[in-house]
Amino acid sequence: MTHAERFTHLAERLAEWQPLWHCLPFQHPRLPWRSRWPQLAEALLALPESEVSRLQEDPFTDSPLAAWLPVGELARLVALPALAGQGEALPEAWGDGIGERKWRQIQAFLSQVEVAKDEALVEWCAGKGHLARALSRCHAIPVTALEWQPALCEAGEALAERQGARVSLHEQDVMAEGAERWLDARTRATALHACGDLHRRLLELAAEAGSAVTLAPCCYQRTADDAYRPLSRLGAELMTAHGLAFNRDDLALAVQETVTAPRGVRRHRQRAGAWRLGFDRLQRQVRGVDAYLPVPSLAYGQMPETFKAFCHWAARQKGIALPAGVDWPGLEAAGWDRQSRVTRLELARHLFRRPLEVWLALDRTAFLEEAGYSVSLGTFCDRKLTPRNLVLRALRDHAQRHSPTASR
Ligand SMILES: C[S@@+](CC[C@H](N)C(=O)[O-])C[C@H]1O[C@@H](n2cnc3c(N)ncnc32)[C@H](O)[C@@H]1O
Known part of the structure; x- marks a missing residue:
């Protein structure tokens, strides 16, 4: 199934069952859909x-809901491939100063980051730059990490120095004008669990610059927009054609899974x-x-x-x-x-949580494909390690990569 087919079928199912997943039982002692089903x-x-x-x-x-809802079809539509990672396990000592679960996520994510010769690595919204440090040590290259909190930058610099990792943390509000200066056609931007507007900004700037991207998106509801604005043209067409709309509560549904709590x-x-x-x-x-x-x-x-x-x-x-x-x-x-x-x-x-999350990831995938990228979308780890386990790996097609304006 192509990304566009999956995206389209999921839009159809989400639109068909919108009254059911849109409604919050918590807010309604008498649930509006109860009289219908x-x-x-x-x-x-x-x-x-x-x-x-x-x-x-x-x-x-084995869901009893299958008597009413398209459980089997939804399961097929959300079944994305586990993307094979590269490289060997990292030394455990590199995880010093990082929580155990986070370290295991970083290890799994890092294996998804293929670094080409001469590529410059940037970590977007890096916190203390844990991922950046592991990337730098693993590939023996310098890594730039962007973070807006001075205290995190300082702590990250100290950790990098202590571990001898070539990471420079820069105090940068990625939403501010000028953030694009960190990206060009020879950059690979990486972001692990960057929230709504932060990763949206990354994708928009990366597509402008032609940078490669490895992204695990998160928290789609953390956005300044009251209603969801699709990134891709196909997403906009599907939403209009099927009368689909998502408010912040709907977007929060996509990340509500708490298997790790x-x-x-x-x-x-x-x-x-x-x-x-x-x-x-x-x-x-x-x-x-x-x-x-x-x-x-x-x-x-x-x-x-x-x-x-x-x-x-x-x-x-x-x-x-x-x-x-x-x-x-x-x-x-x-x-x-x-x-x-x-x-x-x-x-x-x-039941519609994962379908919605996959649909939102496919909107990001379609956006990059429309900008001339080849994109792989799949999982980078088991959902027990983190339910936010989707990863997009995107590379601007070669000819366009060195002439970013070619696709515009
Ligand atoms: C969810 S954390 C992810 C951190 C790290 N990637 C990880 O996986 O642990 C998001 C990070 O983005 C930073 N952040 C939030 N808004 C930002 C902005 N506008 N510009 C730069 N960094 C920002 C936060 O301070 C935080 O460190």
């Missing part, structure tokens, strides 16, 4: 806990979800308005100790005066009950 909702609500966890981890295998974090999220749903019921009663009210999120460790304290905190955030005599235990139980229902109903939405 009542048996699907009943089947989901009847799922035992073990099935819920299994389907959250692996939505495409530790058990404690998952439990914290469950409790936070139940308490928010308990508060949701309370605020609807108190305000006399049957509508969802977004409450800011709280970092791990900042959550109040009790449900009652949480509701008082949330009410203060929203300027709501809570009445006396609230049945706190009853309300908390209602929150947990709704949490259990929401978790089940969300399984329908989550």
Whole structure:
């Protein structure tokens, strides 16, 4: 299947089921799609806990949703090749100062970066330049790393010096005018888990300059745009033809998979979800308005100790005066009950997580192909290491690479 065929088929399926994945069960005590697919909702609500966890981890295998939804077709459409990596395992000592999981991701990603003779390497949004250091040591070449936080640049320079890696970290806001000066037709730009607008900017500047790109995209919802702006012409045509649209919540769906979250974090999220749903019921009663009210999120460790304290905190955030005599235990139980229902109903939405993520990666692929690149799109590691395991490897076709304006 070509990239364009996959992109087109996924657009068709996403458009067909848009009412189902677009809707957030968390915000709707009465789910709008329930009247359209009542048996699907009943089947989901009847799922035992073990099935819920299994389907959250692996939505495409033995799914009871297949009676209603195109599970098999979606599984085929998201099955991208595992791209073969180059080179040998790196010495473990090179991972000093890097978290274990990050180091394993860097090793897997690094094997995707083919460095041609005379190519200059740039790491985009580098943090402390962990990837840049490993690249420099692996290929015995200097690497330029761009990062806008001075403290990270400083820490990265110190790490590079200590390890004898030829990495120069430059304080650079990649969104600012002039960022294009780091890229030309002999550059290979690399970015591991660069967020929405940051990697969009990279692709646009790289296509202008004719630079090669190795990119693992991430966090598509981190964008200044309220509505998704396709990068490619084909993406724009497909969205128009099929009436597809994505807001920030939709884009967040593409990166919601949390297979790597530790058990404690998952439990914290469950409790936070139940308490928010308990508060949701309370605020609807108190305000006399049957509508969802977004409450800011709280970092791990900042959550109040009790449900009652949480509701008082949330009410203060929203300027709501809570009445006396609230049945706190009853309300908390209602929150947990709704949490259990929401978790089940969300399984329908989550079936479209990976299709959406792959579609967004294909939009980036199509953009580069339209600019005269050859692009490989696949996975660079197992999803247990990181669910954000898609990689685009792109090289401007030779003739155009040395004359970047030829395709314009
Ligand atoms: C998600 S982290 C990825 C870091 C590194 N690539 C990694 O995989 O660990 C994104 C990095 O981009 C940096 N960043 C965010 N906005 C930026 C901007 N406008 N210009 C340059 N760097 C930016 C952040 O400070 C952060 O270090």
